[in-house]
Amino acid sequence: SQKIEQNSEALNIQEGKTATLTCNYTNYSPAYLQWYRQDPGRGPVFLLLIRENEKEKRKERLKVTFDTTLKQSLFHITASQPADSATYLCALYGSSNTGKLIFGQGTTLQVKP
Amino acid sequence: EAGVAQSPRYKIIEKRQSVAFWCNPISGHATLYWYQQILGQGPKLLIQFQNNGVVDDSQLPKDRFSAERLKGVDSTLKIQPAKLEDSAVYLCASSSMPGQGAYEQYFGPGTRLTVT
Numbered sequence: 426s427q428k429i430e431q432n433s434e435a436l437n438i439q440e441g442k443t444a445t446l447t448c449n450y451t452n453y454s455p456a457y458l459q460w461y462r463q464d465p466g467r468g469p470v471f472l473l474l475i476r477e478n479e480k481e482k483r484k485e486r487l488k489v490t491f492d493t494t495l496k497q498s499l500f501h502i503t504a505s506q507p508a509d510s511a512t513y514l515c516a517l518y519g520s521s522n523t524g525k526l527i528f529g530q531g532t533t534l535q536v537k538p
Numbered sequence: 539e540a541g542v543a544q545s546p547r548y549k550i551i552e553k554r555q556s557v558a559f560w561c562n563p564i565s566g567h568a569t570l571y572w573y574q575q576i577l578g579q580g581p582k583l584l585i586q587f588q589n590n591g592v593v594d595d596s597q598l599p600k601d602r603f604s605a606e607r608l609k610g611v612d613s614t615l616k617i618q619p620a621k622l623e624d625s626a627v628y629l630c631a632s633s634s635m636p637g638q639g640a641y642e643q644y645f646g647p648g649t650r651l652t653v654t
Contacts, residue, residue, distance in 0.1 A: 457641060467648070468629050468645030469643075471642035471644070518641060525593075528580030528582070530578065
């Protein structure tokens with residue numbers, strides 16, 4: 426069955442360091458992979474989308490890589506700030522055009538000052 | 539631009555009671571989604587509408603859950619009767635028509651349902 430795995434343990438890092446979050450998947454061939462941020466009591470907010478033929482995507486301090494051979498995406502936040510503390514969700518989108526996303530369980534990032 | 543609106547924000551009911559949630563998507567968004575998010579998990583798609591029609595309801599427990607999207611705008615999700623395991627946050631999201639290059643989804647704040 427299709428499975429998406431993100432680190433279930435919280436990631437704690439010091440302000441200014443680079444945070445790296447992992448998203449692994451099995452039995453799936455996504456056309457797109459998306460990353461969302463979710464703060465407590467709020468809905469997810471879209472951050473980045475990367476296509477299967479793209480290796481890397483950047484947006485300000487964010488960088489996403491997508492390795493379809495390893496079936497893995499890495500999400501990096503450089504020069505992290507306490508305001509980056511949140512839960513980060515990866516979501517896979519299939520090759521059909523129905524727009525259906527399958528979400529991982531999320532990884533909580535805590536950036537300490 | 540106004541975001542996705544949902545109401546109520548919180549609801550507490552007893553098991554076997556019924557409950558309804560309302561969602562107003564971003565203006566012009568053809569696709570509307572309802573997700574269930576259990577604590578500690580990612581959102582799980584319950585139903586997806588494109589305009590008035592249902593695109594995917596494969597994970598909707600149809601014996602107790604129902605949803606409609608009248609006139610292709612607002613939507614309601616109903617649970618009747620509720621079970622303890624329905625306690626979760628119910629998220630509504632919307633997006634532009636797939637195929638127009640805009641696959642990101644915009645989420646509302648969610649409704650936190652507690653079934654006692």
